[in-house]
Amino acid sequence: MKVLVPVKRVIDYNVKVRVKADQTGVDLANVKMSMNPFCEIAVEEAVRLKEKGVATEIVIVSIGPAQAQETIRTALAMGGDRGVLVTTDADPEPLAVAKLLAAVIAEEQPGLVLMGKQAIDGDNNAVGQMLSALLGWPQATYASAIEISGATAKVTREVDGGLQVLDVDLPAVITADLRLNEPRYASLPNIMKAKKKEIVSKTVADYGVDIAPRLKVLKVTEPAKRSAGIKVETAADLVSKLNTAGVL
């Protein structure tokens, strides 16, 4: 079974973001970028499926600027087989990303799409669900365990209040939650080998998808700063402060 894994290049999760003074967005100039952490988990799961003999080929797809090629290389070093990069300097919304991925999937015909539950920049948590809706495939989001047997996947999902288990027919879209696995580090030999793996470069025009934004960003602002707090010396002091504040 061919597994397709979409990955996104985002600001590194440890970076404290700065909002631009003109309120047009977040300052991404000279900021460290990495693979979205949830995408790493999806790649890891695909590689494990290949190691178990369930997956036969892993295709990594990224949509973004030319530098997204580095993100694909990272995924190839983790164990992906080949890459598809759809270049665009626009920052497509989830709807456009889902449509582009659906177009790639129409060409690739994978038996499973594994992807992250959300990207840590837009925090939308939408592309996987939208993709499965566009494809008419079942979805299993927020996966913390995946068991594939024959033409179905049994997926344990993290939901409010606990865990839920669903059984979905393949092909399906499964989105990875934090607890699905611990992604591996790419070893130096694998990083070298990944340089030889094929990455096909495409453009949005190749797929004839309209990626015009539906949402206009009017401004990006900093959240209200919390006023400076105080340090208290003792627990009794703390309780009296909380009593005064009326929260006990």
Added chain:
Amino acid sequence: MAVLVVADNDNLVLRDGTHKTVTAALKLSGDVDILVLGHGAKAVADAAAKISGVRKVLLADSDALGHGVAEAEADAVLALAGGYDAILVPATSGGKNFAPRVAAKLDVAPISEIVEVVSADTFVRPIYAGNALETVQSSDAKKVITVRPTAFAAAEEGGSAPVETVSGADAGKTRFVSEEMVKSDRPELAAAKIVVSGGRAMGSAEEFQRVIEPLADKLGAAVGASRAAVDAGYAPNDYQVGQTGKVVAPALYVAIGISGAIQHLAGMKDSKIIVAINKDSDAPIFQVADFGLVADYKTAIPELMDALAAAGK
């Protein structure tokens, strides 16, 4: 314009997120209907009918809807979507699961986790783990929006809207197998007035329970945890507060042995009062805490319990 709010419920109880989403909906329009998706959920629909300002309640009932299967939920909403200009869904794990499906089928851009309604087409939402707020204007004729419940006050009760039954939907190629819910008598994390959270410093599940739970019980608080504590198995996944867990905004948030990583702050920095207890005086949590106590939790918590008892708690 007409707005459809999809209720947050577990087939038995109407959850508070519904009331808060209605508040957001009423900022858009006076014509707000509530859709209850469930199985045997008549009591939930009756409870929804009591929310003030609601025009009518629609109850879609089927087996698949009782198990939170996204395909069925999206289909049930889509069957009604023609009559509405906006569809508002509480940003719970269930709501976030099906709302983007609805948007994709309607060919509109979903707007995730709004925290403010600026006007009928303009909304504010957090991005980058809550480190920036984005104001977006939608050009779609129909809007599909998830609403962060903690950002809105709950709509009052006192209404008496009529309840109508609409057709249910089935789960298609997805089958519900089982669920395993964490049993707790404490308040629900997302809606609690006080939250007591523990972090990596606890060192073990036993210690987490020994330290955090009695304090939570004394305060009538819900229990939360940092990702480190959850990953280490000290607390169930469902307790996680943060960018990838639950977003809470209680009146009082007590962070014990939590350093305060960006991802954790994303889930609690809108709390009214934040208390941090940590032995590292440089921990980032102290930068957002209203009251900080630099101490080892092992000595601080017993002292805190005593001080609470002395204050008559």
